[in-house]
Amino acid sequence: MKKLSYGLTSAVIISTCLSSGAMAEGIGGLSQAIDTPRASSNLADNLAINFDFREDYRALSFGFQASDRFEIGISFPTYDEGNSSASGNELSFGLRFLDESDYVPSLTVGVVGFGSDDRGSGEYVLASKTIGPVQASAGLGWGRYAQLNAANRGDDDGTIRTDHLFEGDNEAFANIVWDTGFKGVIAAAEYSTIAGPEAEETIAASLSYQIIDGFSVAGFINNQGNAGLRLRFDANPTKPLVQENVGRGPHPYVENRPAQASQPQPTADQVFALLMERLEKEEIQIDRFAMRGDTIDVTASSPTDPVFARITGRVARVLSTVAPASITTFRITQNTGAFDSNVVVLDRAGLDAAVGKPNAAALTWGATSFEASPLNRPAALGGTAFEPRFTYGIAPAFKADFITSDTLEFTGTLNANARYTFSPQTFVSGTVGYRFLNQWTQQDPPAEPQPRSDFTSYAPDIAYLQSLSVRHRFRLAPQLYSRVSAGLFERAYGGVSGEMIWRDPEQNFALGLEATYVQKRAYEGWFGFEDADASTFIGSVYANVGQNGNFVVFDAGQHVAGDFAVGLTVGRNYANGWRIAASTGWSEEKDAPLKFGAEIAIPLSWTSAEGGTSTTDLSVGGPSGDFGSRISGTGGLYDELRASDKRRIEDGFGEFWN
Amino acid sequence: MAGAALALSGCLSTLGQMRDAVLNPDPDVEMAVPRVNRAAIEQADLAAVLILSPKIGLGTVGVAIQMRDDRIIYSSNENRGVTLAGGLIYGTLGLGTNLQAVTTRADDPLVNDTKAQDWPSQVTRTYHVSGRGTSFAQIQATCSHQIGRTLTMEIVEANRQVVEVVETCTTDAGAAFNNVHYLDERTGRVWRTSQWTGPDQENIQVDVIEQFDADA
Numbered sequence: 001m002k003k004l005s006y007g008l009t010s011a012v013i014i015s016t017c018l019s020s021g022a023m024a025e026g027i028g029g030l031s032q033a034i035d036t037p038r039a040s041s042n043l044a045d046n047l048a049i050n051f052d053f054r055e056d057y058r059a060l061s062f063g064f065q066a067s068d069r070f071e072i073g074i075s076f077p078t079y080d081e082g083n084s085s086a087s088g089n090e091l092s093f094g095l096r097f098l099d100e101s102d103y104v105p106s107l108t109v110g111v112v113g114f115g116s117d118d119r120g121s122g123e124y125v126l127a128s129k130t131i132g133p134v135q136a137s138a139g140l141g142w143g144r145y146a147q148l149n150a151a152n153r154g155d156d157d158g159t160i161r162t163d164h165l166f167e168g169d170n171e172a173f174a175n176i177v178w179d180t181g182f183k184g185v186i187a188a189a190e191y192s193t194i195a196g197p198e199a200e201e202t203i204a205a206s207l208s209y210q211i212i213d214g215f216s217v218a219g220f221i222n223n224q225g226n227a228g229l230r231l232r233f234d235a236n237p238t239k240p241l242v243q244e245n246v247g248r249g250p251h252p253y254v255e256n257r258p259a260q261a262s263q264p265q266p267t268a269d270q271v272f273a274l275l276m277e278r279l280e281k282e283e284i285q286i287d288r289f290a291m292r293g294d295t296i297d298v299t300a301s302s303p304t305d306p307v308f309a310r311i312t313g314r315v316a317r318v319l320s321t322v323a324p325a326s327i328t329t330f331r332i333t334q335n336t337g338a339f340d341s342n343v344v345v346l347d348r349a350g351l352d353a354a355v356g357k358p359n360a361a362a363l364t365w366g367a368t369s370f371e372a373s374p375l376n377r378p379a380a381l382g383g384t385a386f387e388p389r390f391t392y393g394i395a396p397a398f399k400a401d402f403i404t405s406d407t408l409e410f411t412g413t414l415n416a417n418a419r420y421t422f423s424p425q426t427f428v429s430g431t432v433g434y435r436f437l438n439q440w441t442q443q444d445p446p447a448e449p450q451p452r453s454d455f456t457s458y459a460p461d462i463a464y465l466q467s468l469s470v471r472h473r474f475r476l477a478p479q480l481y482s483r484v485s486a487g488l489f490e491r492a493y494g495g496v497s498g499e500m501i502w503r504d505p506e507q508n509f510a511l512g513l514e515a516t517y518v519q520k521r522a523y524e525g526w527f528g529f530e531d532a533d534a535s536t537f538i539g540s541v542y543a544n545v546g547q548n549g550n551f552v553v554f555d556a557g558q559h560v561a562g563d564f565a566v567g568l569t570v571g572r573n574y575a576n577g578w579r580i581a582a583s584t585g586w587s588e589e590k591d592a593p594l595k596f597g598a599e600i601a602i603p604l605s606w607t608s609a610e611g612g613t614s615t616t617d618l619s620v621g622g623p624s625g626d627f628g629s630r631i632s633g634t635g636g637l638y639d640e641l642r643a644s645d646k647r648r649i650e651d652g653f654g655e656f657w658n
Numbered sequence: 659m660a661g662a663a664l665a666l667s668g669c670l671s672t673l674g675q676m677r678d679a680v681l682n683p684d685p686d687v688e689m690a691v692p693r694v695n696r697a698a699i700e701q702a703d704l705a706a707v708l709i710l711s712p713k714i715g716l717g718t719v720g721v722a723i724q725m726r727d728d729r730i731i732y733s734s735n736e737n738r739g740v741t742l743a744g745g746l747i748y749g750t751l752g753l754g755t756n757l758q759a760v761t762t763r764a765d766d767p768l769v770n771d772t773k774a775q776d777w778p779s780q781v782t783r784t785y786h787v788s789g790r791g792t793s794f795a796q797i798q799a800t801c802s803h804q805i806g807r808t809l810t811m812e813i814v815e816a817n818r819q820v821v822e823v824v825e826t827c828t829t830d831a832g833a834a835f836n837n838v839h840y841l842d843e844r845t846g847r848v849w850r851t852s853q854w855t856g857p858d859q860e861n862i863q864v865d866v867i868e869q870f871d872a873d874a
């Protein structure tokens with residue numbers, strides 16, 4: 001019995017279950033002074049998570065600097081309206097179209113709550129100038145920046161309107177933000193001509209204090225009798241909290257000398273032994289080794305390094321010193337666990353020409369090609385027979401209903417996971433959950449089972465069987481990846497599922513198809529079923545677009561409620577394991593406004609010099625309710641294959657020689 | 659960055675402050691300096707350097723293992739090390755956040771042993787650090803220098819007659835840093851140097867235990 005091979009990973013899920021109309025304060029996750037906008041940081045990949053809390057309002061918001069000019073925000077505000085509350089789900093954009101110079105301010109245009117129809121929506125044009133530690137901004141605003149309760153703007157019936165943008169009354173605003181340079185203290189003041197309940201104009205001030213790197217708290221007060229707190233988390237996936245190269249350095253690279261080919265050459269056994277010995281110190285494992293003709297073929301992996309380009313580089317460095325002079329090609333196979341996915345083919349002469357050069361990574365990329373791993377490969381060294389194993393672990397998960405609940409309905413669940421792995425391709429796994437912190441109330445089952453809206457009937461206060469299923473992965477062809485799964489996939493559904501993905505390692509897209517038949521699980525007990533079933537048929541396109549791990553996933557097909565629905569996820573994978581994505585969906589059966597969600601994965605290696613491939617995951621919002629929903633827990637193949645995307649490996653290629 | 663905001667006033671006390679700030683940047687970081695067996699190095703006829711990374715508190719001894727494009731690669735037992743182009747730190751491995759390369763003018767006085775009084779008034783260098791994708795990020799820095807004391811300095815148990823040179827540098831993004839070099843008074847060859855090697859790793863100090871001699 002082995003313990004916890006997959007580590008302790010915490011997951012935070014924040015539910016946004018109600019699809020009511022939006023109503024909001026705040027600025028939708030974009031850069032802000034207090035309530036008015038300011039110029040963004042200009043640092044691409046900056047991520048901010050804000051939690052605003054005021055007496056009659058709270059909001060969770062995400063801001064992401066997609067480029068040095070373009071900022072995206074997603075926010076989930078909730079406004080207390082006395083006996084009830086109203087919730088929003090806003091998508092916002094900010095674009096700097098003129099850079100700041102010595103005498104000219106930067107100019108930014110922003111749209112907050114795009115497609116939203118209530119008080120959260122608004123537009124602004126902003127001029128901003130930085131002088132030393134002070135940033136001063138002034139602008140003109142529409143919608144929420146001109147009225148206390150901006151209404152009837154944007155989407156109200158499932159159709160996104162744009163004719164209201166920058167239309168109607170407008171008001172001026174100005175703010176100033178001063179980075180004091182003292183223990184992360186930032187002071188801000190702002191003025192707007194928007195009238196409030198106690199004054200014709202609004203003046204506000206705030207003070208922010210950085211508690212530790214990345215975490216700050218701010219308090220604010222204004223002349224309208226309002227005060228509040230804001231908690232903020234800042235991060236940049238490309239700027240780790242730790243120095244990146246503090247561990248053992250890579251093995252020195254030695255250029256090939258063909259003249260030595262006439263001398264006695266090492267055998268495959270000798271090369272393999274040396275390779276294993278040297279890479280073991282770098283925590284790189286060689287699962288398969290073959291030396292034939294002018295080629296060495298190895299399968300390499302690391303339990304601590306999430307950057308496959310760096311693993312590849314370290315293997316190549318050692319091979320350069322131990323491989324016979326006659327070897328001209330290094331083939332390094334990437335294994336995902338279940339599959340040999342890519343073969344990264346390195347031209348040895350190209351590496352010789354690249355090492356140590358100021359553009360070494362670009363030259364190396366030019367000497368690299370990708371192939372699909374063949375289905376059957378000849379016998380090789382290494383590759384010891386797989387031994388079946390049992391692993392287990394405990395992982396906490398936290399969930400809060402931000403939108404519909406005044407108390408947040410915070411829950412903490414302890415998930416006990418166990419897995420018996422028969423082979424790299426096949427395993428059975430199960431999860432038993434227990435809510436050690438539970439503010440949810442289990443509802444009585446409905447008269448008729450519902451696709452998703454009966455989820456509160458699945459929340460017992462006793463231990464429950466979350467899932468128990470068997471999964472088998474296999475390839476039908478070098479580029480055709482397949483899966484079959486059966487069992488209890490999630491708390492509400494169990495059945496059978498099959499999936500296929502076609503992907504060519506040289507291409508920047510893949511195509512997938514999943515077919516699932518499920519029965520609704522019993523509300524009580526571990527193994528029973530309700531008299532209701534569902535079938536889903538969902539086709540997917542997974543595309544890497546642009547550069548640096550940007551991706552788009554488009555899903556379409558029949559979903560759980562029998563409805564035709566489409567889903568769209570847009571995001572960015574980082575070579576170090578960070579993942580930031582936003583998603584939305586549309587169903588033919590639903591005419592509510594589009595709902596937006598966000599997913600963030602933060603790798604352990606970003607915060608710890610010891611490294612590691614596990615991540616802390618955060619997801620919020622997204623499509624919810626009965627329509628546009630699919631079965632979870634079937635074991636989507638792309639989650640396993642995404643690290644093999646060529647663009648993602650390219651994104652990490654700057655680390656090849658590290 | 660320690661000492662980065664200090665401006666050169668031309669007086670020696672300011673130069674001394676900058677030097678001290680560069681060579682002793684953060685007293686809070688405990689520095690583990692390995693004991694160097696100079697006699698053994700000399701007996702083995704090895705070219706070797708003592709490398710200190712003050713930002714992570716790590717010291718190591720690197721031995722010359724390779725020459726590539728006229729640059730000498732010094733590496734320790736743990737494969738940490740520096741690549742030196744003359745006295746210029748061209749690259750680093752395992753000392754914080756790796757420096758991939760530094761490109762500079764052909765007559766950079768750090769690359770070519772140059773007596774202090776013969777240094778050009780300004781040198782511009784480009785630092786290449788890995789970022790996202792296949793192109794390294796480039797940081798350009800322009801440095802001017804000031805000549806300081808001439809003194810006898812013990813460098814890894816050997817006394818050297820050296821001249822102090824302090825470089826004040828500004829990157830194209832406006833960041834500032836200082837390099838401190840101790841050059842052989844006679845030849846201009848570097849015996850001790852503390853050079854900026856990137857925005858995260860900052861200054862790395864190299865003490866030359868035994869110089870590399872291509873003719874040896």
